[in-house]
Amino acid sequence: MSPQPGSARGDPSQEKSPQPGSARGDPSQEKSARPRSTSGSILAKGSQPAWRDDFPLVVDTDVVYLDNAATTQKPRSVLAAIETYYETANANVHRAAHRLSDEATRAFEAARGTVAKRVNAAPEEVIWTRGTTEGINLAAAAYAPTVLQPGDRVLVTELEHHSNIVPWQVACQRAGATLAAAKVTPAGELDLDDFEAKLDGRTRIVAVSHVSNALGTVNDIPWVVARAKSVGATTVVDGAQGPAHLDIDVQALGCDFYAFSGHKMYGPTGIGALFGRRELLEAMPPWQTGGEMIERVRIEETTYAPLPFKFEAGTPNIAGAIGLAAAVDYLESLDGEAIRAHEADLLAYASASLSQIEGLEVVGTARVKGPVLSFLLDGTHPHDVGALLDQQAIAVRTGHHCAMPLMDAFGIPGTVRASFGLYNSRADVDALTQAVRKVRSML
Numbered sequence: 001m002s003p004q005p006g007s008a009r010g011d012p013s014q015e016k017s018p019q020p021g022s023a024r025g026d027p028s029q030e031k032s033a034r035p036r037s038t039s040g041s042i043l044a045k046g047s048q049p050a051w052r053d054d055f056p057l058v059v060d061t062d063v064v065y066l067d068n069a070a071t072t073q074k075p076r077s078v079l080a081a082i083e084t085y086y087e088t089a090n091a092n093v094h095r096a097a098h099r100l101s102d103e104a105t106r107a108f109e110a111a112r113g114t115v116a117k118r119v120n121a122a123p124e125e126v127i128w129t130r131g132t133t134e135g136i137n138l139a140a141a142a143y144a145p146t147v148l149q150p151g152d153r154v155l156v157t158e159l160e161h162h163s164n165i166v167p168w169q170v171a172c173q174r175a176g177a178t179l180a181a182a183k184v185t186p187a188g189e190l191d192l193d194d195f196e197a198k199l200d201g202r203t204r205i206v207a208v209s210h211v212s213n214a215l216g217t218v219n220d221i222p223w224v225v226a227r228a229k230s231v232g233a234t235t236v237v238d239g240a241q242g243p244a245h246l247d248i249d250v251q252a253l254g255c256d257f258y259a260f261s262g263h264k265m266y267g268p269t270g271i272g273a274l275f276g277r278r279e280l281l282e283a284m285p286p287w288q289t290g291g292e293m294i295e296r297v298r299i300e301e302t303t304y305a306p307l308p309f310k311f312e313a314g315t316p317n318i319a320g321a322i323g324l325a326a327a328v329d330y331l332e333s334l335d336g337e338a339i340r341a342h343e344a345d346l347l348a349y350a351s352a353s354l355s356q357i358e359g360l361e362v363v364g365t366a367r368v369k370g371p372v373l374s375f376l377l378d379g380t381h382p383h384d385v386g387a388l389l390d391q392q393a394i395a396v397r398t399g400h401h402c403a404m405p406l407m408d409a410f411g412i413p414g415t416v417r418a419s420f421g422l423y424n425s426r427a428d429v430d431a432l433t434q435a436v437r438k439v440r441s442m443l
């Protein structure tokens with residue numbers, strides 16, 4: 001049987017993600033111990049946030065990196081934690097009787113505890129995944145068939161990333177259910193009246209993003225959950241853009257599932273987590289099957305391991321989990337309020353600066369937004385603008401941002417999107433504004 005998270009082999013609730021080899025002077029421990037900023041004050045124009053130095057690529061490149069909604073850069077402590085794991089403790093987890101395996105298991109389960117604590121969940125309610133996409137697919141493939149009957153409904157919104165549409169389409173097709181999408185307002189907010197109108201008594205699942213990757217809109221998840229509960233629907237939150245910018249408390253949000261990705265919150269690619277409420281996870285059948293997720297296998301039948309292992313078939317991404325826990329430790333070493341104030345300042349400053357450019361239209365003006373600024377330049381295609389910005393060493397994303405229904409709702413092919421991370425500065429925004437002005441003068 002797989003060890004319980006929280007067992008003596010590595011109790012995640014007792015330890016703060018001890019890195020493998022920490023007794024031997026783990027560099028990640030030194031680097032993540034940055035003193036907390038004591039003020040939420042906004043940095044002066046042109047100055048760089050103190051924590052920028054923690055990100056080697058950001059410091060060493062001449063590219064102004066404004067594509068953080070796609071993926072974030074990694075702090076030294078995350079890189080060090082991964083390297084240290086491979087150098088000092090690499091072994092397969094939960095299996096062998098030897099010391100290295102024990103050490104790897106301890107670090108792996110401690111990482112689960114660190115991530116669970118960060119979102120206020122129990123360790124066994126946190127399933128490791130490859131990322132948000134896999135987390136939503138898990139819920140759509142293993143949970144949806146247990147509740148969807150022909151004629152039932154899954155409700156999403158027009159704001160969703162394809163990862164929070166296509167898995168539900170497939171689940172609906174298989175069950176004979178229908179998929180409905182609540183509309184967005186011209187500002188890019190969820191149209192609450194339309195949401196309520198589409199939330200009928202046949203709605204079994206409501207799947208909504210926490211923060212829109214395309215427009216930055218922050219949805220009011222407790223409101224969505226309360227409305228969904230009123231018709232007995234289960235809630236799945238696409239949290240890909242949440243944890244890098246917001247403190248996530250799944251109890252306060254009240255949702256049943258919350259999926260997120262390590263690489264969007266300063267951790268590695270290929271790792272993420274799905275929070276699921278214990279009762280739901282316990283009642284669900286497994287999704288992928290094979291080694292690691294079993295208790296006893298006979299040719300005739302198999303019994304499954306307890307949570308969370310029931311949903312973790314095969315050798316997991318051990319280094320990724322350890323790297324993600326290091327990213328959580330890194331975020332916890334900073335002053336969350338100061339980061340939020342800094343990112344809000346960048347968004348406000350960028351919105352004000354870019355809006356002054358003739359023919360530039362900001363797409364998505366929700367009242368509550370994450371640090372994402374989508375825009376269009378009159379008479380230009382977003383891809384052309386992106387290519388011309390790239391020539392000036394400004395990295396932005398252009399296109400539909402994996403949100404084609406949203407682009408259709410706005411009647412546009414796509415946008416140019418600048419998305420900010422904690423290491424960006426007003427100087428980066430100035431560089432963007434200057435570069436867009438130059439593009440404007442060229443076209």
Ligand code: PMP
Pocket residue numbers: 069070130131132133134161163164209211212213238240241261402
């Ligand atoms: N949802 C949203 C809102 C996203 O921004 C993304 C990534 N762009 C995803 C889902 C998918 O995340 P991942 O590719 O890490 O699985």
